Amino acid sequence: MNSAPKISNSLAQQLNLMASALLPALPPFDKTAPDVAALLKRLTKSEDDQDIAQSAAVWRASAADPLRHQPAVRRTAGWRKKRGLDAKAVFGASKSGNFQLIGKVGGEAVPMSRAEFYGLTLPAFKKTVAKINPGTDPKKWQELAAAFMTDVVKDGTGKNVWPPEPAISGLKASQFAQQLLRDCLMEAMGMLDGPPATPPPLLVALGEHRRSGNHYTREDAELRRNELIKELQKPAAPAGSPA
Amino acid sequence: MKKNPKTSFVVVGSGGGGGTIAWLLAKAGHSVTLLEQGPDVADRYRNAHDGRPAPAGGDPDGFNSVMHDEYYFRVKRPDPKRRLRGDYNTFRVGGVDTAKAQPFVNGWTASVLGGGSVIWGTWAFRPLPVDFKLGTFYQNLGRLEELRSWGYSLIDWPVGYEQMEPFYRVAEALLAVSGDRAKLNASITASAWFKELAGNAKVGALFNGATVGEPYPCPPHPINPVGYYVEQAMNRAELGLAAAPLPVGIVSPGTSTYRTREILAQAAQAGPAQLEGADFWKKTPDQLWSERIRQACNMCGFCGEYLCWGGAREVPGQTLIPGEPKSGAHATVIQELRDMGQQPGSKVRVLCGARAYEITLNPKTKRANGVLYLDISDPDHPEAVSQPAETVIVSCGAVQSARLLHMCGEHGLGNEHDQLGRNACFHLFGMGAKVTLEERFRGLLHAEFGPTGNTTSFGPYFIKDKDGRWLKGGTLTSTAKKNPLENAVGAVAGGSFGDALGKSMKDYAISVELRLTADDLPMPRNRVDLDPTHVDEFGFPVARITREVGTHEWLMYQSVVPIFQQAFEKGKNGVTKATFSPHILDLIGDHQMGTCRMGDDPATSVVDSWCRLHGTKNVFVVDSSVMTTGFGLNPMITVVANALRVGTFIADTLAKAGDPTK
Numbered sequence: 001m002n003s004a005p006k007i008s009n010s011l012a013q014q015l016n017l018m019a020s021a022l023l024p025a026l027p028p029f030d031k032t033a034p035d036v037a038a039l040l041k042r043l044t045k046s047e048d049d050q051d052i053a054q055s056a057a058v059w060r061a062s063a064a065d066p067l068r069h070q071p072a073v074r075r076t077a078g079w080r081k082k083r084g085l086d087a088k089a090v091f092g093a094s095k096s097g098n099f100q101l102i103g104k105v106g107g108e109a110v111p112m113s114r115a116e117f118y119g120l121t122l123p124a125f126k127k128t129v130a131k132i133n134p135g136t137d138p139k140k141w142q143e144l145a146a147a148f149m150t151d152v153v154k155d156g157t158g159k160n161v162w163p164p165e166p167a168i169s170g171l172k173a174s175q176f177a178q179q180l181l182r183d184c185l186m187e188a189m190g191m192l193d194g195p196p197a198t199p200p201p202l203l204v205a206l207g208e209h210r211r212s213g214n215h216y217t218r219e220d221a222e223l224r225r226n227e228l229i230k231e232l233q234k235p236a237a238p239a240g241s242p243a
Numbered sequence: 244m245k246k247n248p249k250t251s252f253v254v255v256g257s258g259g260g261g262g263t264i265a266w267l268l269a270k271a272g273h274s275v276t277l278l279e280q281g282p283d284v285a286d287r288y289r290n291a292h293d294g295r296p297a298p299a300g301g302d303p304d305g306f307n308s309v310m311h312d313e314y315y316f317r318v319k320r321p322d323p324k325r326r327l328r329g330d331y332n333t334f335r336v337g338g339v340d341t342a343k344a345q346p347f348v349n350g351w352t353a354s355v356l357g358g359g360s361v362i363w364g365t366w367a368f369r370p371l372p373v374d375f376k377l378g379t380f381y382q383n384l385g386r387l388e389e390l391r392s393w394g395y396s397l398i399d400w401p402v403g404y405e406q407m408e409p410f411y412r413v414a415e416a417l418l419a420v421s422g423d424r425a426k427l428n429a430s431i432t433a434s435a436w437f438k439e440l441a442g443n444a445k446v447g448a449l450f451n452g453a454t455v456g457e458p459y460p461c462p463p464h465p466i467n468p469v470g471y472y473v474e475q476a477m478n479r480a481e482l483g484l485a486a487a488p489l490p491v492g493i494v495s496p497g498t499s500t501y502r503t504r505e506i507l508a509q510a511a512q513a514g515p516a517q518l519e520g521a522d523f524w525k526k527t528p529d530q531l532w533s534e535r536i537r538q539a540c541n542m543c544g545f546c547g548e549y550l551c552w553g554g555a556r557e558v559p560g561q562t563l564i565p566g567e568p569k570s571g572a573h574a575t576v577i578q579e580l581r582d583m584g585q586q587p588g589s590k591v592r593v594l595c596g597a598r599a600y601e602i603t604l605n606p607k608t609k610r611a612n613g614v615l616y617l618d619i620s621d622p623d624h625p626e627a628v629s630q631p632a633e634t635v636i637v638s639c640g641a642v643q644s645a646r647l648l649h650m651c652g653e654h655g656l657g658n659e660h661d662q663l664g665r666n667a668c669f670h671l672f673g674m675g676a677k678v679t680l681e682e683r684f685r686g687l688l689h690a691e692f693g694p695t696g697n698t699t700s701f702g703p704y705f706i707k708d709k710d711g712r713w714l715k716g717g718t719l720t721s722t723a724k725k726n727p728l729e730n731a732v733g734a735v736a737g738g739s740f741g742d743a744l745g746k747s748m749k750d751y752a753i754s755v756e757l758r759l760t761a762d763d764l765p766m767p768r769n770r771v772d773l774d775p776t777h778v779d780e781f782g783f784p785v786a787r788i789t790r791e792v793g794t795h796e797w798l799m800y801q802s803v804v805p806i807f808q809q810a811f812e813k814g815k816n817g818v819t820k821a822t823f824s825p826h827i828l829d830l831i832g833d834h835q836m837g838t839c840r841m842g843d844d845p846a847t848s849v850v851d852s853w854c855r856l857h858g859t860k861n862v863f864v865v866d867s868s869v870m871t872t873g874f875g876l877n878p879m880i881t882v883v884a885n886a887l888r889v890g891t892f893i894a895d896t897l898a899k900a901g902d903p904t905k
Contacts, residue, residue, distance in 0.1 A: 024748060216543075
């Protein structure tokens with residue numbers, strides 16, 4: 001079982017402010033819909049995250065010793081030599097990216113579960129926020145969100161403040177922001193944990209009808225097709241007129 | 244090393260080719276062991292999704308809506324695709340000596356029970372007779388030498404459409420293809436290329452039989468709003484593309500009575516049962532298939548990749564078991580095969596987590612005598628197992644089949660003439676157009692209805708370039724499938740957030756796409772071999788794919804762009820923005836073909852017309868790797884039809900005490 005990172009009330013508030021700055025404002029989606037702390041707690045304790053953690057562990061072991069399972073087959077060196085292969089082997093997946101990554105360190109793909117990822121990055125986020133001190137001003141949080149996304153996180157003196165500690169020197173601020181935004185989007189679209197009880201406001205804003213749990217009939221398709229035909233038959237709106 | 248009991252046939256790979264031929268041979272009474280390296284995803288997610296049970300009350304059809312969310316299907320994806328235990332490959336663009344490891348972009352291959360048929364988009368086009376004679380086509384037009392000078396190796400299939408046709412009938416019945424044959428025929432005959440080429444004295448005869456008489460087994464899926472919009476664009480006079488509903492291999496919505504048994508038996512009677520020697524198909528309906536009724540598409544909209552895990556398996560005398568796919572080999576032949584395996588004394592086995600790594604040869608006879616595989620059911624402690632067999636059938640997809648054969652011995656199996664892995668073709672999915680419509684269309688597109696793709700046209704199946712040369716194109720299809728989360732996650736990965744992300748998401752929800760599935764002619768230098776350095780998680784060399792796009796494809800690209808431009812003109816029909824694919828070479832592996840191509844001459848092919856390795860006749864290959872040309876059509880229905888053809892040959896030869904491996 002992954003251990004979920006602990007989130008204090010103040011950190012929870014900061015995460016909500018960060019998420020609001022990263023998410024798009026699309027009424028009726030008001031950007032504050034996700035309770036980020038609750039979301040991260042749920043995600044980091046999920047079976048999905050344990051699944052990722054297991055695969056990540058296998059990845060690391062394979063990357064460290066690519067031929068570790070070959071003794072099950074035969075003497076490796078001879079097998080490879082006979083086929084004209086290099087004596088030294090490199091685990092392929094880590095280079096070719098065939099893996100759903102949560103984390104990356106130093107430009108190299110290092111798979112990790114959400115629990116591991118947030119366990120590393122949430123304390124760093126908290127320290128960075130403390131150094132920049134945006135308070136609760138949404139405008140300052142938008143500036144901070146932009147700084148994270150572009151990996152230019154500086155304090156008032158112009159000094160880089162990410163990463164706040166050498167332990168996560170390989171993890172970029174943008175990786176943290178992107179993962180947070182991605183997780184919030186999944187929640188806001190109702191694409192986690194089965195059909196949402198009510199239409200997600202973000203999907204409503206987009207005019208998007210895909211919902212987890214959809215069922216439609218032939219008649220539904222024909223009805224909606226006729227609605228499109230009616231709209232196509234209308235003359236186009238003159239340039240400059242309101243949508 | 245652990246050793247399994249000997250079997251008549253060991254089949255490696257459980258997709259449209261391997262699953263189908265395993266079913267046929269088992270049905271003919273032979274002992275069959277089917278090896279699938281991946282898991283049965285349905286097993287894991289049957290009744291629950293990551294531990295989450297179906298909602299209370301459930302659905303009378305056994306549909307588990309909990310298993311349908313976009314995170315699961317489009318972002319994370321079920322176990323094997325971009326996860327460990329999937330297929331890792333390296334790529335190099337032609338001319339570069341060292342393979343640069345790159346991801347297999349959008350490669351629709353699956354290491355799961357059911358193989359590629361589980362994530363197949365269900366597009367189910369039959370090819371035309373000329374597709375099997377493309378070498379003759381260009382020879383008669385006086386262009387074969389020019390193509391050779393460009394690096395192509397174009398030969399005819401050693402079998403013609405007329406030999407495949409009876410098995411296409413059966414394949415369409417098995418896969419429950421839903422479509423409108425009359426409109427698809429009209430899409431062919433109304434095309435400019437057909438009108439000109441069918442009347443051409445040099446090549447006209449190759450276009451005889453281009454249309455099909457019998458209707459599809461199922462009526463077409465409804466034209467959805469996106470399909471209608473594209474249909475209108477195609478049918479505009481200046482474009483001249485006759486549109487038709489896309490034929491798809493999933494039971495049409497509202498069809499509650501698709502009994503494979505009856506429909507299969509009818510197709511068999513009209514098709515292979517008419518062939519001399521095809522006694523297998525003279526079985527009675529109840530001898531051929533169970534009483535299962537196939538579940539219809541309920542238009543849940545989450546079928547962009549892994550398909551229909553919300554379906555159900557009907558076990559006679561029991562309740563519906565949810566969590567099964569509704570299309571492909573898993574929903575059809577695999578279920579039947581498993582039933583046979585559960586009969587007392589059965590010699591049919593379906594083994595998941597069985598990763599083949601070598602075909603073994605008898606050193607004296609030089610014939611195959613089995614398969615070695617790793618049992619990875621406990622992946623941390625894989626165990627090597629020997630599976631002795633009289634005959635080996637390989638069906639791992641064009642990349643992995645070539646890889647497996649390359650791993651067999653010093654120079655590979657079936658590689659006596661250095662042909663193994665060559666002539667790899669992948670189709671050109673990079674060619675497409677996307678338009679954004681006016682705001683007034685927001686909420687009206689409803690791309691969630693039905694499978695990916697809705698309206699299609701054979702209009703650009705052949706295209707003339709500016710110098711009047713005929714090029715082999717493909718089919719043009721509406722592929723709009725609005726996946727808002729996948730799109731948004733992609734935008735975030737590109738650095739988008741806040742207002743910019745919002746604009747991207749809003750534009751996406753009012754956009755429509757059109758895609759050409761374009762042919763990719765065979766070039767010997769496009770090849771799959773073993774990567775000298777990179778290995779998979781079990782230490783075996785991964786496949787290395789060398790590919791470049793040739794002159795023919797570049798000419799086709801230049802010729803097709805005007806079609807996109809005319810179809811989606813800014814300012815007309817609500818179009819506010821139109822973008823066209825800026826490039827055609829993506830390292831895409833959705834359709835893999837040609838690495839073990841079929842031919843009569845061992846110097847230019849790997850398998851013969853019965854799909855046996857030229858030099859080792861008791862090793863068959865029955866997936867898309869045997870395709871001599873790629874058609875510009877989704878290969879799955881051809882893979883299934885060909886597996887039925889080869890399986891029929893084997894079964895009937897054995898029934899008459901003959902030897903199909905000599």
